Amino acid sequence: MKIRYIAVAEIEFDEAVAWxxxxxxxxxRHFGKEVRNVERLLLRYPRIGRCVELDARSLCINDFPYNLIYSIEKSEIVVVAVAHHSRRPGYWMDRLGDTR
Structure with missing residues (x-):
């Protein structure tokens, strides 16, 4: 199993790091480290995140007001959003079709 970010989720990550x-x-540096910790956790326990939509799960990034929103595909975990807690809930839902 591997982790893949869709393009817009990569942009969200990059923008958060830049901020x-x-x-x-x-x-x-700490933000990047905590995101990597979440990725390692997901690789070990893909279903650890809270189910937030039929095909999506959410896992909080420790020490930061962000969640990784992801779906579990056959051979990979697809991150569809690096979602700040202040964003409108579910703003990322239209991205779920972009995971393939």
Missing amino acids: YLARSRGAA
Whole structure:
């Protein structure tokens, strides 16, 4: 099993890193580390996230107001959003069709 980000989720991740980097290099590094920790956890326990939609799960990124929203496909975990807690709930739902 592997992890793949759809393009718009990659952009969200990059924007979050850039936001933290503009404020603190250490915070940006810590954010990246916590995202990698979540990825490792997902590879080990893909169903650990809370079911938020029929084909989507959500897992909180420790120490940061973000969740990884993902779906489980046959051979990969597809991240559809790096969702900030202040965003409208479910804004990412139309992306679920983009996972293939």
